[in-house]
Amino acid sequence: MPVSRLRLEDIRMRDPFILEPFPGEFVLFGTTDENVWGGAATGFDCYLSDDLQYWTGPIAAFRPPQGFWADTQYWAPEVHSLGGRFFMLATFATSTGTRPRGVAILVADHPTGPYEAWSDGPVTPASEPCLDGTLFVDDDSAPWLVYSRGAEGTPEKPGISDGEMYALRLSQDLKAGAGEPILLFAASSAGWSRPLQFPDGVEPPAGLNLAKDPLFTDGPFLIRSPEGSLLMLWSSHGEAGYAMGIAESESGTITGPWIQHERPLWSSNGGHGMILRTSNGRDYLVFHWPNNTPDERVKITEVEIKGNRVRIL
Numbered sequence: 001m002p003v004s005r006l007r008l009e010d011i012r013m014r015d016p017f018i019l020e021p022f023p024g025e026f027v028l029f030g031t032t033d034e035n036v037w038g039g040a041a042t043g044f045d046c047y048l049s050d051d052l053q054y055w056t057g058p059i060a061a062f063r064p065p066q067g068f069w070a071d072t073q074y075w076a077p078e079v080h081s082l083g084g085r086f087f088m089l090a091t092f093a094t095s096t097g098t099r100p101r102g103v104a105i106l107v108a109d110h111p112t113g114p115y116e117a118w119s120d121g122p123v124t125p126a127s128e129p130c131l132d133g134t135l136f137v138d139d140d141s142a143p144w145l146v147y148s149r150g151a152e153g154t155p156e157k158p159g160i161s162d163g164e165m166y167a168l169r170l171s172q173d174l175k176a177g178a179g180e181p182i183l184l185f186a187a188s189s190a191g192w193s194r195p196l197q198f199p200d201g202v203e204p205p206a207g208l209n210l211a212k213d214p215l216f217t218d219g220p221f222l223i224r225s226p227e228g229s230l231l232m233l234w235s236s237h238g239e240a241g242y243a244m245g246i247a248e249s250e251s252g253t254i255t256g257p258w259i260q261h262e263r264p265l266w267s268s269n270g271g272h273g274m275i276l277r278t279s280n281g282r283d284y285l286v287f288h289w290p291n292n293t294p295d296e297r298v299k300i301t302e303v304e305i306k307g308n309r310v311r312i313l
Contacts, residue, residue, distance in 0.1 A: 006055050008298045011047065014288045015076035015132075015219065015272045016298040021086070021111040023279040024050055028298065029061065029077045029088075036293060037205035041074040044090065046112050052284070052300055061113035062088065062106060069121050070104070071095050073207070076132045076219070076272065079111065087174055088115050089145070091131040092122070095207075097155040100126065103133030103147050105174050123170065123177045129154055130166075132272070135174075136222045136254060143170040144254050145177070146184070146222060146232070151196060151214035158209050163187040163217035165234060165247075167254050182255055187215035190245055190260040192267070193236040205293075219244070219272035228252060229308040235271035238264050242291035244271035248308050265310055270299065275310070285312065 004010075013030035020026050028047040035041065043064060047057030061077070064070070070092030077090040086108045093101040102122025106115035124130035124147055133147040145168045153159035166181040187193045195213035204210050219235040230249040235242060245264040249256050266273070270289025277283050282302060289299045302313045 003056060003059065006047070006057065007053065008055070008300070011055065011057075011298060012294055012296055013298050014296045016286050016288055017076075017078040017274050018052075018276045018284075018286050018300075019079045019081070019086075019111060020276070020278060021081055026050070026052060026276075027079070027111045028055060028057075029079055030288070030298065031075045031077070032058065033074055034294075035072075036075075038072060038095075038207035040095075041070070041072050041092075044074060044077045044088075044115075048112070059112050061108075062090075062115040065116070068117070069094065069099060073101065078134060078274070080135050081111070082174070085109060086111050086113075086115075087118065087135070089133045089135055091133070093129075100154055101129040101131055101152065102126070103130055103145065119175050123175075124168065125177075125181060129159070132218045132220060134220045134222060134274075135170075136167075138254055143172065143174060144168065145170050146220045146254070148217040148220060148234075150218050151208075151210050151216035153209035153211065155207075155209060159211045159214060159216075161211040161214045163215055163236070165217050165220060165232075165258075184254075184256055185247060185258045185260070187217045187236050189258075190236065190247075191262060192238050192243065192245055192260075192264045194238055196237040221274040222254075223275045223277075223305065225305050225307060225309075227307050230254070231305075231308065231310065232258070233265065233273050233275070233310075235273070238267050240267050241269035242271045243267045243269075244273050244287060246310060265312070275303065275305070276300075285310070 045058035047055035073093035075091040107118040273287030
């Protein structure tokens with residue numbers, strides 16, 4: 001695969017995530033398959049930059065080995081550096097439905113990979129389809145997976161009509177779940193969330209088996225403000241399409257209770273965001289906009305995080 005120097009508008013990508021493994025060096029990951037909603041999956045690519053403007057890539061970060069359990073819908077990779085290694089959390093599915101969509105964990109010795117399987121299949125519950133896992137390490141150094149049970153279903157059963165957000169404690173080595181998932185909130189708890197509806201003549205992506213006009217949750221990302229507030233970015237459908245809101249933990253801990261901010265942070269056809277806290281002290285909101293396939297692009301905008309608020313500058 002040829003490697004080029006590109007601007008963000010040249011890169012089609014959903015669900016972006018940026019890692020700064022070394023000061024001033026950035027690695028961009030995201031959902032990069034051409035067949036994003038179905039069909040055979042290729043893997044995940046990444047891109048390198050030293051200024052967040054020009055990117056070198058694509059670089060093959062993960063390609064499934066022969067016999068890998070999942071073959072379709074490779075979504076939303078995010079990467080964290082822990083103990084000198086790099087751990088990728090990503091969503092995978094099977095075209096046969098033999099295992100439900102779930103979040104699995106991969107590992108590599110270098111930020112760009114190559115990544116290989118670390119968990120034995122999904123770490124999310126085997127009884128229900130899950131997606132969009134994010135890692136949160138609490139003050140006691142306990143790792144948690146926060147993930148969505150969204151509107152997407154299985155080939156045999158439609159998704160739920162009111163999406164849910166869960167937290168699952170992980171084993172210290174990140175290889176498996178440890179305990180039962182904890183329900184944090186449902187999509188209907190946010191006043192700005194609206195049912196997902198498609199315009200006349202537009203069909204939902206094949207293979208998702210959505211509930212009818214569902215409320216949904218996806219794209220969680222947690223961050224603690226300098227003043228100690230624990231905030232979660234997450235996405236749903238709003239008045240103007242795909243949107244991204246903020247939930248706040250009243251207790252300051254992962255188990256909540258969680259309250260929803262009244263207005264979405266981004267309301268116009270974009271979402272699945274994360275906060276990049278750079279080594280130079282500047283914070284950026286990273287998300288994809290617009291949400292229309294195949295027009296998705298990465299958007300980076302500076303933000304201020306203060307108290308319980310994230311403000312786009």
